[in-house]
Amino acid sequence: MTFDLVLTGGRVVDPSQSIDAVTDVGFADGNVVAVEDGLAQLTNNVRDVTGKIVTPGIIDLHTHVYWGGTSLGIDAEEFARTSAVTTSIDTGSAGPGNFAGFRKHVIEPSETRILVYLHVSFAGIYGFDPVVMVGESHDFRLMAPNHARRVIEENRDVIVGIKVRIGRHASGPQGIAPLDVALGLSDETGLPVMCHIDEPPPSYEAVVAKLRKGDVLTHCFRPFPNSPVRGDGTIKDEVLAARERGVYFDIGHGMGSFSYRTARAMLAGGFPPDTISSDVHAFCLEGPAYDQLTTMSKFLGLGMPLDEVIARSTVKAAEAIDRPELGTFRKGAVGDASILSLVAGEHRLEDVEGEVLTVKERLMAEGVVVGGEWWYPK
CATH class of the missing domain: 3.20.20.140 (Metal-dependent hydrolases)
Incomplete structure (x- = not known):
């Protein structure tokens, strides 16, 4: 099996399959093909996302x-x-x-x-x-x-x-x-x-x-x-x-x-x-x-x-929204992924009433895969 894109080294968090592990995600023909170790050696198009969180889109x-x-x-x-x-x-x-x-x-x-x-x-x-x-x-x-x-x-x-x-x-x-x-x-x-x-x-x-x-x-x-x-x-x-x-x-x-x-x-x-x-x-x-x-x-x-x-x-x-092909890394699902980081610090986040909650870590965007292709950043 060859892949159009493999994300390697990231912490894959896919609640739809109770996955939370450092492993690879492989995409082909616009879809998810596999979530397992060792996929990076099967394609030349590899994105190393070590230290990042990889979720379904x-x-x-x-x-x-x-x-x-x-x-x-x-x-x-x-x-x-x-x-x-x-x-x-x-x-x-x-x-x-x-x-x-x-x-x-x-x-x-x-x-x-x-x-x-x-x-x-x-x-x-x-x-x-x-x-x-x-x-x-x-x-x-x-x-x-x-x-x-x-x-x-x-x-x-x-x-x-x-x-x-x-x-x-x-x-x-x-x-x-x-x-x-x-x-x-x-x-x-x-x-x-x-x-x-x-x-x-x-x-x-x-x-x-x-x-x-x-x-x-x-x-x-x-x-x-x-x-x-x-x-x-x-x-x-x-x-x-x-x-x-x-x-x-x-x-x-x-x-x-x-x-x-x-x-x-x-x-x-x-x-x-x-x-x-x-x-x-x-x-x-x-x-x-x-x-x-x-x-x-x-x-x-x-x-x-x-x-x-x-x-x-x-x-x-x-x-x-009754779209089971989204929001998951199950085999055959739409090949979307979000690459995130958890940034430590003192982050002040307000609600609509003006109350400020200081959080110790917050999510930030690091990359986007759309339809099995790395979309952002180029």
């Missing part, structure tokens, strides 16, 4: 990468370089009215993978910046489930779910009703819903009570108000019931949706997030979210083991 389940098409959008390829994210899941930047432009001008030219939760609102998240803040779910005339159904049927190769935003800022006078529209579209198409929640109304409990197995609640570790925990730190009953049903709880850090206080209470209650995501967009690149690796590093600082942090950004994220 990192998946950020909540991003906004419709660059140039919305005020939120960042460049997915630049994000991959700085955060070693090989698959960006865009969550609602585009709706059925502007998805065609997103696909043609951003998704198809991108050398890194972009998958999509299509917004049920016609133009997606179109009016969001520090000065102009228009909640797209405020106006029910913009709910477009019929248009969205047609766009989904034509683009199932890249659309993995349906996005809706609920809360005082996002849906305002419409309350929880846009979620009902999204759930109806889900029933029609068979795709899960990702639901954003911000400040009440409606309450966290009311929103999560409507979600079903396979749906995702993002911004799940929000601060008060609309936190999943009570003032005494106990987890709300509706939250526990939703996990029992199979609802996924996603971090979606962003500008205002991740609190250390909430995270500590949830972890102490035996309720880690299912997935860790950044909600990276143009207005949180300089903090408090920064990027996916910073968000992951915050959980290391909170005491979550490295393999669990990686699992929630690889195999668990792939499970949430």
